[in-house]
Amino acid sequence: MNPGAGLPPLRVAVIGCGGIATSQHGPAYQKLAGVEIIAGCDIVAERAREFATRFACRAYTDYREMLEHERPDVVDVCTPEDQHVEPTIAALAAGADVLCEKIMAHTLAGGQAMVRTAARTGRFLGVDYNYRFFPIFQEVKRRLAVGELGQLALVTAYTHAFCFHHAIDLLVWLAGPVVTVVGQYTATEDPRYHYRVQCPDFVYVPSRNVCLTLRFASGALGVICASRFDDLHANMLRVEIVGEQGRLTADSIVIHDIIGRLTRWPEKAEITVDAGTERGFNVAFERAIRAFVERVRGAETDAATGEDGLTVLEIEHALKISQAEGREVALPLPRIGEEPLEREGPSRHGRW
Ligand SMILES: NC(=O)c1ccc[n+]([C@@H]2O[C@H](COP(=O)([O-])OP(=O)(O)OC[C@H]3O[C@@H](n4cnc5c(N)ncnc54)[C@H](O)[C@@H]3O)[C@@H](O)[C@H]2O)c1
Numbered sequence: 001m002n003p004g005a006g007l008p009p010l011r012v013a014v015i016g017c018g019g020i021a022t023s024q025h026g027p028a029y030q031k032l033a034g035v036e037i038i039a040g041c042d043i044v045a046e047r048a049r050e051f052a053t054r055f056a057c058r059a060y061t062d063y064r065e066m067l068e069h070e071r072p073d074v075v076d077v078c079t080p081e082d083q084h085v086e087p088t089i090a091a092l093a094a095g096a097d098v099l100c101e102k103i104m105a106h107t108l109a110g111g112q113a114m115v116r117t118a119a120r121t122g123r124f125l126g127v128d129y130n131y132r133f134f135p136i137f138q139e140v141k142r143r144l145a146v147g148e149l150g151q152l153a154l155v156t157a158y159t160h161a162f163c164f165h166h167a168i169d170l171l172v173w174l175a176g177p178v179v180t181v182v183g184q185y186t187a188t189e190d191p192r193y194h195y196r197v198q199c200p201d202f203v204y205v206p207s208r209n210v211c212l213t214l215r216f217a218s219g220a221l222g223v224i225c226a227s228r229f230d231d232l233h234a235n236m237l238r239v240e241i242v243g244e245q246g247r248l249t250a251d252s253i254v255i256h257d258i259i260g261r262l263t264r265w266p267e268k269a270e271i272t273v274d275a276g277t278e279r280g281f282n283v284a285f286e287r288a289i290r291a292f293v294e295r296v297r298g299a300e301t302d303a304a305t306g307e308d309g310l311t312v313l314e315i316e317h318a319l320k321i322s323q324a325e326g327r328e329v330a331l332p333l334p335r336i337g338e339e340p341l342e343r344e345g346p347s348r349h350g351r352w
Helices: 019-030 045-055 063-070 085-093 108-121 135-145 161-175 282-296 306-325
Strands: 010-015 035-041 058-060 074-077 097-100 125-127 152-160 178-186 209-216 221-227 237-243 246-253 261-265 269-271
Touching: 010 019, 010 063, 019 035, 019 045, 019 074, 019 282, 035 045, 035 063, 045 058, 058 063, 063 085, 074 085, 085 097, 085 108, 097 282, 108 125, 108 306, 125 282, 125 306, 135 161, 135 237, 135 246, 135 261, 152 161, 152 209, 161 209, 161 221, 161 237, 161 306, 178 306, 209 306
Parallel strands: 010 035, 010 074, 035 058, 074 097, 097 125, 152 221
Antiparallel strands: 152 237, 178 209, 209 221, 237 246, 246 261, 261 269
């Protein structure tokens, strides 16, 4: 049963009508009962028009005007990473619950301001950490929750650089709070590997490599290694979890087939994952957006919150401190006070 059936329609407006809004978010909302896409906004008028035509809604080029005219229940922020903070804060202040694409902000202060605004307005802020909703990781989470592996020792992820921040969220979601961070990364001179948006406080998408070690409050250790030279069609993400009662290996996950293979060791038993019939990346978006909508409607779900998004930013920032100062960094980082935010502008300096 679709949980929105019979409820008043949830009116969704989208800010940023580019690739991911059009190919994933729009279709995912369309699949949900009781959810209506009412408007799309893009600073490029043609993109806003195309989105409006495709999803039968109204088009805007100024999100403030859209918020004022439409008064949406939900705003979905799909702008580039360095253009998340202002639309998210404006939407929360306009009374909407917000789903913001990852990485939630390009600065730590920006992420903190988003979380503060959500708390002040009492609205729900979600961040689209959709890897939690890969069926294979839902299965791993279920098994860890019942203590199947006993006391955890190691939680490791080997991933493409594009998925590095997703892997951070995933490991924290699976293994719990992180108390210290230590790590290193190096960059390549080759501009082909430099991601289009640079985030001054974070590594985000390393151009060459990164190795990050996490100490969890439980005493387990986590390692995430990522390289930009990897191929998303050959390796997107591989996760291994070792506990005193055995090991789970989630591998064979690639961009066009996120179902992968889950194996339990030492039995070498392949675990069947309840994944439905589809194998594409869309599965993760559909399930993440569904969980966000259910959360907005009051259900407990695995949807990543603004606080979860901020945790990723803190770990990313601690990694930069660790490399710069050659030391382990304790979390949580001290939160910056209530100073006003600088206006957002593209931040493409300092290439990693
Ligand atoms: N969760 C995932 O797995 C996943 C996958 C891919 C992309 N993403 C994220 O989705 C976001 C968007 O990525 P994309 O690939 O769709 O980018 P994109 O460039 O295709 O689209 C972004 C759109 O935002 C518009 N825009 C920029 N500033 C705006 C503003 N102030 N108001 C209105 N529109 C504005 C641009 O004109 C563009 O059309 C990024 O944060 C990216 O990291 C997430």
